[in-house]
Amino acid sequence: MWEAIESNRRRTRIIVAGMAVLLVGLGALIGGAVAPRGGGLVAGVGIALLLWFILWLVAAFQGDSIMLSVAGAERIEHADAPQLFNVVEEMVIASGLGKMPEIYVIPDDRPNAFAAGRKAETRVVCVTSGLLRALNRDELQGVIAHEIGHHKNGDPALMILMGVMLGAIVLIAEIYLRGNFWGGRRRSSKESGGLEILLVVLAIVLAILAPVLAQMMYFACSRRREFLADASAARFTRYPEGLASALEKISVHYQGGIKANKVLAPMYIVNPMQALAAVGLFSTHPPTDDRVRILRAMGGGVGYVDYDAAYRKITGRAGCIGKRTLAADTPTSAREAAPAAAESVDERVSRSRDVGNLLGRLDGFTMMQCACGVGIKVPPGASWASIPCPRCGRDNPVPKAQPSASAKADEPLTFRRQGKGWQSFQCSCGASINLSPAFEAKSKTCGRCGRTIDVH
Amino acid sequence: MTGAVIAVVALGIGLFVVIIVLAVAGMYNGLVRSRNETKNAWAQIDVQLKRRHDLIPNLVETVKGYAKHEQGTLQGVISARAAAVGAGTVDARIAAEGQLTQALSRLMVLTENYPDLKANQNFLGLQEELTSTENKLAFARQAYNDAAMTYNTKTETFPSNLIAGNFGFKPEPLFQVTDEKQREAPQVKF
Numbered sequence: 001m002w003e004a005i006e007s008n009r010r011r012t013r014i015i016v017a018g019m020a021v022l023l024v025g026l027g028a029l030i031g032g033a034v035a036p037r038g039g040g041l042v043a044g045v046g047i048a049l050l051l052w053f054i055l056w057l058v059a060a061f062q063g064d065s066i067m068l069s070v071a072g073a074e075r076i077e078h079a080d081a082p083q084l085f086n087v088v089e090e091m092v093i094a095s096g097l098g099k100m101p102e103i104y105v106i107p108d109d110r111p112n113a114f115a116a117g118r119k120a121e122t123r124v125v126c127v128t129s130g131l132l133r134a135l136n137r138d139e140l141q142g143v144i145a146h147e148i149g150h151h152k153n154g155d156p157a158l159m160i161l162m163g164v165m166l167g168a169i170v171l172i173a174e175i176y177l178r179g180n181f182w183g184g185r186r187r188s189s190k191e192s193g194g195l196e197i198l199l200v201v202l203a204i205v206l207a208i209l210a211p212v213l214a215q216m217m218y219f220a221c222s223r224r225r226e227f228l229a230d231a232s233a234a235r236f237t238r239y240p241e242g243l244a245s246a247l248e249k250i251s252v253h254y255q256g257g258i259k260a261n262k263v264l265a266p267m268y269i270v271n272p273m274q275a276l277a278a279v280g281l282f283s284t285h286p287p288t289d290d291r292v293r294i295l296r297a298m299g300g301g302v303g304y305v306d307y308d309a310a311y312r313k314i315t316g317r318a319g320c321i322g323k324r325t326l327a328a329d330t331p332t333s334a335r336e337a338a339p340a341a342a343e344s345v346d347e348r349v350s351r352s353r354d355v356g357n358l359l360g361r362l363d364g365f366t367m368m369q370c371a372c373g374v375g376i377k378v379p380p381g382a383s384w385a386s387i388p389c390p391r392c393g394r395d396n397p398v399p400k401a402q403p404s405a406s407a408k409a410d411e412p413l414t415f416r417r418q419g420k421g422w423q424s425f426q427c428s429c430g431a432s433i434n435l436s437p438a439f440e441a442k443s444k445t446c447g448r449c450g451r452t453i454d455v456h
Numbered sequence: 457m458t459g460a461v462i463a464v465v466a467l468g469i470g471l472f473v474v475i476i477v478l479a480v481a482g483m484y485n486g487l488v489r490s491r492n493e494t495k496n497a498w499a500q501i502d503v504q505l506k507r508r509h510d511l512i513p514n515l516v517e518t519v520k521g522y523a524k525h526e527q528g529t530l531q532g533v534i535s536a537r538a539a540a541v542g543a544g545t546v547d548a549r550i551a552a553e554g555q556l557t558q559a560l561s562r563l564m565v566l567t568e569n570y571p572d573l574k575a576n577q578n579f580l581g582l583q584e585e586l587t588s589t590e591n592k593l594a595f596a597r598q599a600y601n602d603a604a605m606t607y608n609t610k611t612e613t614f615p616s617n618l619i620a621g622n623f624g625f626k627p628e629p630l631f632q633v634t635d636e637k638q639r640e641a642p643q644v645k646f
Binding site: 082083086087089090091093094095096137236238328330 | 493496497500581584585587588591592595596598599602603605606609
């Protein structure tokens with residue numbers, strides 16, 4: 001169990017090797033077709049491998065940060081979202097993963113989550129704010145366990161490797177086909193032998209087929225890893241129902257087939273592009289429906305053996321988990337279900353408010369609290385000096401950093417803290433600055449104007 | 457001719473020895489890795505118990521302000537914590553921590569009667585931390601058991617048991633679920 005769960009490892013290896021062969025073969029054939037006599041074959045292979053290596057370098061070292069910034073993800077700390085942070089910690093302990101991943105939140109109402117990061121130091125778990133709003137603690141635990149399962153099984157690294165090969169194949173095929181289309185006339189006017197024509201025809205056929213084949217391989221691998229992560233999640237949480245009910249809740253949000261970022265789609269826990277039952281060779285995720293049914297068919301056990309049995313029963317296919325993992329698995333039973341009280345409206349409201357506050361802080365709102373207990377959010381850059389409370393009518397001054405007593409022009413601003421909780425105030429440039437309960441430094445630098453503000 | 461035969465035999469024996477040495481080294485390293493994982497998992501349990509001890513004074517302070525009439529329960533939690541912190545032997549500790557778990561859940565059931573307390577942000581924060589610490593404790597036990605099981609299997613099965621026996625790798629005890637109360641620990645709803 002402390003080893004990563006092993007799916008038919010041989011099968012994964014065959015798929016990866018198949019893709020590599022496809023890449024090299026495509027390079028060789030295209031090289032041969034372009035320059036049959038000038039060692040084009042070797043040059044083609046060389047170019048294909050070089051392209052693959054460059055893409056891999058970019059993806060492996062910059063890919064995560066590019067992806068997170070494209071998605072608008074913000075890194076959070078324990079004080080920002082204690083429950084999310086705690087749940088991740090719990091799953092790191094349960095999985096024996098070792099190092100805590102960094103946690104990011106994407107301000108997006110659609111519930112979803114993904115795991116990224118090739119190495120232990122760069123691991124990331126990312127959730128949308130919609131997920132935090134929609135799920136209760138057990139469900140959130142299930143989803144986080146699924147993402148930690150991806151990390152434990154080494155999926156991000158594998159998917160980067162395969163994704164990059166897929167990208168290289170598509171790129172080479174595209175360049176060749178376009179080049180052929182525009183420059184075809186020139187080449188055909190030259191004298192060419194039968195072998196060369198055959199090479200060109202083969203190259204064109206492969207350039208058309210290879211991207212499709214590669215995509216199918218990539219997706220087959222991706223679907224498989226989803227099942228494995230589900231099995232891991234059941235094992236870690238000892239509570240498959242948590243993930244099952246989370247998947248149900250999440251999939252309801254996508255039944256309209258909402259638009260989403262194509263690049264990120266395969267990474268998410270539920271594919272946002274994949275409406276309803278549209279599942280075939282070209283889907284990155286197995287049908288959510290099947291995943292839920294498998295999790296619910298585990299019959300009180302939570303071991304890999306139980307998941308494998310449920311998988312075989314529901315899908316009718318051979319098992320998805322490797323023999324060695326199954327043999328090393330110890331029988332484990334689910335923890336008893338927590339009293340399944342229907343979620344009260346209060347709980348949903350307070351969760352929603354927590355998420356709203358989290359997003360507000362991430363967006364740079366100034367958060368203040370009226371003496372009567374009403375929370376007031378001031379948008380960044382607002383110039384109001386004070387705001388009347390909507391409930392009790394008290395006038396609440398917007399907290400601002402004050403110039404220090406010996407007022408010189410460049411003298412740093414000061415802000416006096418009240419209490420230990422979350423606190424926010426405005427810099428004199430209007431930018432809002434948030435202090436977390438964990439903030440202990442003596443000063444804070446304004447993100448917009450760069451002024452240093454002393455905090456007492 | 458005989459020289460060549462001797463050379464081949466010597467080479468064969470040499471190769472055999474190298475393979476044996478490599479296999480022994482591999483198994484030895486595997487055992488060490490397993491044992492370290494088990495120790496780490498055990499340490500994690502300690503971390504969480506310590507964390508629970510640290511949370512309790514704050515919790516008691518917060519609850520005191522709202523539930524003045526529950527001195528008995530509050531005192532129970534405080535003394536259970538003191539007993540757990542001071543416990544010497546492993547068995548005494550396990551017993552004391554069990555007492556503490558029960559005292560805490562009594563306190564938490566009690567807080568249901570104080571709506572003002574349940575609206576206090578500070579209390580809600582502590583409640584989440586305590587719930588999570590109990591969860592982490594349960595998951596740490598679970599991870600320890602899994603790690604110890606893997607390690608114990610290695611020390612007992614052929615061929616790694618030969619290495620384990622010669623280098624003093626002893627099996628680690630597993631957490632037994634002694635009573636139903638303990639089994640339920642992870643889902644105590646605060």
